[in-house]
Amino acid sequence: AQSVSQHNHHVILSEAASLELGCNYSYGGTVNLFWYVQYPGQHLQLLLKYFSGDPLVKGIKGFEAEFIKSKFSFNLRKPSVQWSDTAEYFCAAYKAAGNKLTFGGGTRVLVKP
Amino acid sequence: EAEVAQSPRYKITEKSQAVAFWCDPISGHATLYWYRQILGQGPELLVQFQDESVVDDSQLPKDRFSAERLKGVDSTLKIQPAELGDSAMYLCASSYDRTTNYGYTFGSGTRLTVV
Numbered sequence: 001a002q003s004v005s006q007h008n009h010h011v012i013l014s015e016a017a018s019l020e021l022g023c024n025y026s027y028g029g030t031v032n033l034f035w036y037v038q039y040p041g042q043h044l045q046l047l048l049k050y051f052s053g054d055p056l057v058k059g060i061k062g063f064e065a066e067f068i069k070s071k072f073s074f075n076l077r078k079p080s081v082q083w084s085d086t087a088e089y090f091c092a093a094y095k096a097a098g099n100k101l102t103f104g105g106g107t108r109v110l111v112k113p
Numbered sequence: 114e115a116e117v118a119q120s121p122r123y124k125i126t127e128k129s130q131a132v133a134f135w136c137d138p139i140s141g142h143a144t145l146y147w148y149r150q151i152l153g154q155g156p157e158l159l160v161q162f163q164d165e166s167v168v169d170d171s172q173l174p175k176d177r178f179s180a181e182r183l184k185g186v187d188s189t190l191k192i193q194p195a196e197l198g199d200s201a202m203y204l205c206a207s208s209y210d211r212t213t214n215y216g217y218t219f220g221s222g223t224r225l226t227v228v
Contacts, residue, residue: 004155032213043117044156044204044219051214090155094213100169101146101213103155 004093006104014112015083021076021107023091032094033074034101035065039087047089050074061085083113115139117220119205125226131193134223138187138207146217147180147190148204156204162188163211195227 007022025031035047048059055067065076074091091104118137126132138145143164148156159178161169164185173180177196182188192199202224206217 006155009153034213036219043221044206046216049213049216092155096212099211100158100161101217103148103157105153105155 004104006107008107010108012110016080019078019081023074025093027095034092035076036090037087081111083111086111119220123224129194133191136188136205142207144208144211146206150202197227200227
């Protein structure tokens, strides 16, 4: 079955620390990849997306992600987090053949001030 | 910025009762999605509409769930009868078309608690 997996369920770190969240997908062939963020009490918002081209994509709020095709991975990074980055982060993958956006289980990130 | 509207924001219902959620997508968005997000998990697609037609309802528990988008604009998701395991956040999203080239826009969701 096609799936998206996120390695960490919870991450706790201090402000200014670096963040990396893992994401792996099980699709073969062409796939579009996304990271969404859900701040407390708010709706899902798109952080960044990868369709093709440069495998290092930059998104909003200083986030970036790297697509590594050989590893079926699309990890999210931020060099220096802020308290306001406290949120839940979801990786998602879309394969045109299924016309369906599939989400990972999410990672809750708590940034301590 | 255009938003996907959902109501109600919160709903508490007793098991075996009927419950309905409403979604109004962004104007001009042909594709509408209902997702269910159980606490601690990622959203799971329940049903996808292209205009007024259902294009994917493979994950919709059809014995108790139904969804419609009669005029190809707003949509209603119904559960009858509700069960304790239906407690979750129900998210609606819309997109310009069935690809992800234009992105999905999500609403704020309806949090359902079945008691």
